[in-house]
Amino acid sequence: MTVVPVIMCGGSGTRLWPASKPERPKQFVPLTGDLSSFQETVQRVTGLANAVRPLVVAGIAHGAAIRRQLAEIGAEADVLLEPEPRDSAAAMAAAAVWIEAKYPDAVAVVVSADHHVPDAVAFRAAADRAAGGAREGRIVTLGVRPSSPSSAYGYLRPAGGEGVQELVQFVEKPDAATAARYIEQGYLWNSGNFVVAANVLIDELAAHAPAVLEAARAGIAATNAQGVLGDSFRGAPKISIDYAVMERTARASVLPVDFEWSDVGAWDAVLDASSRDLEGNSASGDVILLDSVNTYVRAPAGLRVAAVGVADIAIVSDGEALLVCDLARSQVVKQAAELSKARGPVRRNFADLAEAWAWYERWLKTSALPLWWSVGVDHDRGGFVEALNVEGEPRPAPRRGRVQGRQVYVFTTAGALGWSGPWRKAAVGGLHYALTHFRRADGLFRTLVSPEGAPLDDAATVYDQAFGLLALASLERAGGVEGLDLVREAASILNALQERRSNLAGFVEVGNNPYQSNCHMHLFEAALAWIEAGQESWFGLADELGQMALDRFIDPVGGFVREFFDPNWSPAAGDDGRLVEPGHQFEWAWLLARWSKIANRADARQAAERLFECGRHGVDARGIACNALWDDLTVRDPEARLWPQTEYLKAALILGRSADALAAANGLKLYLETPTAGVWFDKLRPDGTFVDELVPASSFYHVICSLAELRSAASVQP
Template structure:
């Protein structure tokens, strides 16, 4: 796992996308290769893998590629092929292979690294250098591991996640129980399937500084030579090396350690390494900053809400008449703007939930004032909610949006759940629900007002409201409504082949024509995954849980690695439509990873909890110390300079609430956050 950032940086530098499997700890080559084979077999049971060490130097790229292609044909026929390099000189740095013939032939014996005299005899006998590269089918390798090293195969198979975490997967804890063994000892020296392809291209495994020097590409950094020849210099940033009157030295200068050795003694550096391991182990590798763990971030999250965000948005962000601000400037000033009903309802939820989580602020007063404002100015005479007020609280848009009714229902349910003394809560909610369901379409869906009448998003929030009322003790109609929307999600909104959720539809509830019908929002994949996982738990519905998992996997395809954020939008072929990244998808990613992690198997839970930690770190990119936030991150990592929208607080509070629920349900190690006390 310590190499993660370097791998991502180097892939980004050369413009290559790749699937990365990260080991929780090194267990030698056999477990690592087994993990790759399990992953490839799941993707393609006929898949063939070329296992290539990362530190090899092959100048003739096409010759190498052709050797792999030639070996792949034998691998498909069941052979495990290694590349044998025709030696250029006796070397004690490499292992050797005795082959049965020229070209592609059976392996007769593998030999360990010899001394210089034995190496010369191997060369005389026609042995090949063992490159350590292998070409084998995924299924063929796993079959041999089952037969020859079953403890490796079983431990690793349990460690490979089945829930995709995107381009980076972290192997589960069982990987650490796999025997620490090389593929040579585990399989190659025992199998009857070993073949070797003799190749003649130049090759080095870069196993020591002399080999790096011989590659001609090993020197880096600033240096000055004065009467110095045949030296290799590698200088870290800000370090200048000067050498005078010396020959054939390796000079490796980093910020915290310097190595000087005769290149002829490069193979002996391991002796120095062992001494360093005993006297100063911190110098064995580069210092790395550890990313913030889930538990540490959760504690900081709780303090930020309790001390900064909740006080700010209930004072500066709420007027004396109970109305909540639409947005605050990043220096904490109220802005004169029209006010949407959904913001009023969302802020009511925020403070009701803050009370439920133990916040000691005056949440009951805030909540009561917010509801009074909602009733007086946002609700129409028919009990439905108008869309927008002016800054002075006069009606501006009387449209009864399904989206807005859903948030009013959600706010009322949360107020009911926290025991607010308001006898009108349920009656108001039933009035709105009855008005909505009376206008259901033939397939049970609901039409939204505005330019997108057939959409999944408004249904998502109605689903959330129905579940909230069911959990708050509402009548059976709420469970019926939740069942109806869950069915719509799994039969209409979610693509049956791809498992991803679409946003817009035509009147027949087929994908809308053009680009609108192709829109896939990673944030909504996560949000629906969270809701369907909750629903699956309430109903004991495995089909809903499986749908949630597929949604999560598709949402994860919209997460980038530089920076690690969930993007705004993809197309239905999973190509990027918008590479901006708003705040709210990060919160939905956190919620979905947490709730799926609660019920995941061991091998998936590790990946999901690491995802949750990554999502929480992504959220922190947006939050400011004052209790505000930025909303829109640009591809370069900067943010659009604009006020903090109040509507984001709903997403932030819901994410923190799920974090508390998961910590309580799973007893997560090092996650002690239980609320806002």
């Protein structure tokens, strides 16, 4: 008989705030020792008799954390990631369907990742005994004999006797008096562990919760290469396994067990599960305890905590929030967590650029890149998705050519920054997808295709060609692509672009404003990238576009870059000609500063410095750059998208404006402090709230450009 351990990784652990948060729930946080409860659970179930490697079921946002923590303990597991949490019935249904397809007669031992079971041997013996009942068609839950009349747990009423027996009744969490009465009557704690044959669970789901089973089957059928269940899973009714099956089935059974068990759901439970000193205290981190008893203290790195003359409390900090809690009131911490969430993230400024880089590097390598590789890459059809939602879930949408080029650049830059993930696979795969689905017969990239890759808009903008060229240059600098001559591919694009030449200078763009600076800015960026990749033939284009910026795009009096022009490259009529974007002042400043070094042009450096000062007119006291100014440098659009913040940061860094760089690094951080780590908010309103909308993949290019500049600057800080 094959046994498949199933580890359920759901839940946010809000009663263990601030150590446990939605982006870092308690199962991934070491609370009672050196390992997280998830890691302890993996080790505990790996020793079950006849067990294959575990199956982990978790939310999509935690896939990277699961794989990292498995690697830390040298363990392997299969992983299913839910695109949206639908409670335990759907999660167990997906596991059962997966198991039945791979091991048709297997028994699943379903456990929670966040429980504390110190006696692994006793647990395995109980699970093996319950498996005997499961082989007979029973759905066996492990009922723990209570050690106290706790009101934190649900209760089970067994039929009585020894071994696997009928489960008579489920009872919700009672008050203390009722809990005491239940213990006298022989009730058991509901541990939430189940032992059941996969085919039996499927049969009972079909009988009692068919909609759950149907959504799980469809989700499993559409699971991608990263283990993410198909979108049909989202349609599963949100219901627990207790309500969906256990309270309805005639197969419900319970095995009374005596091993120590806790769901470690609150700080009093954490203290009970932790090793203590002679006074009953438990401390982790830099902690000083004097005349204190029965106290739990948790201090993060960089913070020293001293507790004097206290008793029966928890003192917990994660570096951003501090909790001081009467242990008898541990269950109320959830309310504090909810109030904290309603107030928004705690803003703590970086002390210097080295600290800023350390934070951003951790965010980039442990959250953003793993998430966007997992779900931002379409592993079934190829290419990159257009957007995620703020929970980190992909949203189908037509795909723009510029996003494909930008994401190739993102992953190639990730490799240059030392990310050990599959950056080359992502970048090369994205390039092949772009060449297959976006390349027109004339060699230029079209604007838009459907999610399936069918052309939707065949126009070829200069802007999109610039990002195709940037993608090619980044891969050329990273060692090239087997079977492709990237230098020739880039030359082909540039040659085809010559038909778009303006009569006076530069190129004519597609659309309502054909004479513009923006597309030239990114073409300038691509030319500089090719020079940095060792191709001196691109000096001509770089010098042409740099000179065009100095002569035509930059206002000779105000020193700022305008956006739109007439065919003579004079400012466009009306409000279009008066538009000045702070983000583009900074972006042009960054490019001209690079060009000044490459071409030894002091005038380009001077222009960059002046552009930076113009852009600063759009930066407020928070260090946030607004979207747009008028040409008198007063605010035109006070809303602030993410991308101007990244341009403010990288321009300040390349120009050596340390104070501005630190302000920009602190401002940008606001956009990245999202409930699901690795995504971002895109638009900040003047009132300080963010717009609730999808997360555009296109912004990742801006973010990683600024972080590459930050890494360089931080490495030379004293």
